[in-house]
Amino acid sequence: MSKTYKITVMPGDGIGTEVMAETIQLLDAVSAKCGFKLEYNEQAAGGAAIDKYNDPMPDSVIAACKASDATLLGAMGGPKWDHYTGAMRPESGLLKIRKELNVFANLRPVSVPAALANSSPLRPEAVSGVDLLTVRELVGGIYFGKPTGNDGFEAFNTMRYTVPEIERVARVAFNWARKRRNKVTSVDKANVLDVSRLWRDTVKKLHAAEFADVELNHLYIDNATMQVVLNPRQFDVILTSNLFGDILSDTTATLGGSLGLLPSASLGEKYGLFEPVHGSAPDIAGQGKANPVAMILSASMMLDFLGETKAAAAIRKGYETALTQNLRTADLWREGYKKASTSEMGKVIREEALKSL
Ligand code: IPM
Ligand code: MN
Numbered sequence: 001m002s003k004t005y006k007i008t009v010m011p012g013d014g015i016g017t018e019v020m021a022e023t024i025q026l027l028d029a030v031s032a033k034c035g036f037k038l039e040y041n042e043q044a045a046g047g048a049a050i051d052k053y054n055d056p057m058p059d060s061v062i063a064a065c066k067a068s069d070a071t072l073l074g075a076m077g078g079p080k081w082d083h084y085t086g087a088m089r090p091e092s093g094l095l096k097i098r099k100e101l102n103v104f105a106n107l108r109p110v111s112v113p114a115a116l117a118n119s120s121p122l123r124p125e126a127v128s129g130v131d132l133l134t135v136r137e138l139v140g141g142i143y144f145g146k147p148t149g150n151d152g153f154e155a156f157n158t159m160r161y162t163v164p165e166i167e168r169v170a171r172v173a174f175n176w177a178r179k180r181r182n183k184v185t186s187v188d189k190a191n192v193l194d195v196s197r198l199w200r201d202t203v204k205k206l207h208a209a210e211f212a213d214v215e216l217n218h219l220y221i222d223n224a225t226m227q228v229v230l231n232p233r234q235f236d237v238i239l240t241s242n243l244f245g246d247i248l249s250d251t252t253a254t255l256g257g258s259l260g261l262l263p264s265a266s267l268g269e270k271y272g273l274f275e276p277v278h279g280s281a282p283d284i285a286g287q288g289k290a291n292p293v294a295m296i297l298s299a300s301m302m303l304d305f306l307g308e309t310k311a312a313a314a315i316r317k318g319y320e321t322a323l324t325q326n327l328r329t330a331d332l333w334r335e336g337y338k339k340a341s342t343s344e345m346g347k348v349i350r351e352e353a354l355k356s357l
Pocket of ligand 1: 091094095246277
């Protein structure tokens with residue numbers, strides 16, 4: 001009997017539904033050819049869950065995620081739900097599922113194959129060949145630190161990390177570096193923040209104790225934000241905290257010319273949550289303009305996580321071939337390229353992925 005994996009699928013809102021539909025078709029095609037099965041359990045999340053359950057992330061949805069082998073998430077939020085505050089916001093639902101699954105390491109890879117170098121707002125010779133991985137701490141720091149407050153006159157959040165929280169995410173970064181080009185850049189604001197000084201000391205100690213074979217350097221967040229634009233090829237693995245990683249990963253997304261290309265994997269000790277870095281893009285939803293690549297590459301990361309590495313590689317191959325065929329969705333299209341809708345892009349990636357198997 002062929003192996004079956006249980007996947008919770010949360011298309012979410014806006015373009016989430018259309019990019020998820022392409023991704024499921026692709027997964028079905030590739031898994032059939034590779035001899036394993038994916039069994040989907042679809043759940044509402046974000047705005048869709050507010051509409052259905054009056055809660056952006058109900059316990060029943062969290063339980064479904066915990067009962068499955070992996071979770072695929074589209075995007076959450078949109079103007080329809082913008083008037084909600086606090087725990088009722090779709091974004092709060094996203095933070096809740098990350099926290100509940102304790103997926104403390106968020107991997108956001110960015111690579112710019114030669115075929116994409118022309119799409120970047122930066123000079124092609126500066127970005128061609130970029131291949132970096134941001135490892136963002138995802139369930140701590142200022143996103144979750146207590147106390148918080150807002151009395152209408154004064155408001156505050158707290159940036160907090162403990163040594164074990166820093167160590168566990170740093171370990172993920174060092175281990176990935178060993179599988180890649182063996183270099184970690186840790187990003188903080190240790191010239192100003194106590195929490196960053198603890199971050200830096202902890203990363204240094206862990207490095208000396210367990211990862212001395214990996215090259216390590218440290219940058220302040222302001223400089224790092226500039227460096228990823230000035231000279232992105234210097235980076236292999238970037239290790240950073242929740243807030244800095246949020247900012248820095250959007251900056252790195254510009255290297256390939258579109259946020260629509262960036263996948264992510266959020267991993268903990270047990271669970272895996274896979275979602276594109278982009279949001280729900282309500283302005284283009286339902287028009288066939290969305291780029292499915294970020295969602296598709298997130299699914300490829302999911303297959304790697306499940307151990308289906310051949311299928312995962314086939315998806316990446318399908319994407320690369322679509323690029324070299326000069327196919328571009330609206331976000332990346334320019335004169336001289338073939339314009340593809342969401343489903344046309346999905347179809348070519350699917351066909352090319354299957355051919356490569
Ligand atoms: C991201 C998003 C989220 C974050 C928001 C929507 C809560 O920007 O995944 O980068 O800040 O983590
Ligand atoms: Mn973000």
